[in-house]
Amino acid sequence: MLKIRLRRMGAKKAPFYRIVVADSRAPRDGAFVEELGYYNPLSNPVELTVNNEHAAEWIKKGAQPTDTVRALLKKSGAIE
Secondary structure, X not given: OEEEEEEEEEEOOEEEEEEXXXXXXXXXXXXXXXXXXXXXXXXXXXXXXXXXXXXXXXXXXXXXXXXXXXXXXXXXXXXO
């Protein structure tokens, strides 16, 4: 099963996240299929960039977003 989830990047105590499509069995920072965007919660204002067309396409194909990513996708306008 494919999941749309966050992949942690950045230094210790200074994380930023990439939004990726990955197999649910893969580790959090392991292999992924496609990168859809990124999310930086520490910047002011919060930085969120998502390729909405690709995200909607993956959801149509059956990829399940995690709860956090679902909220981010709603904020970016990829899903309603």
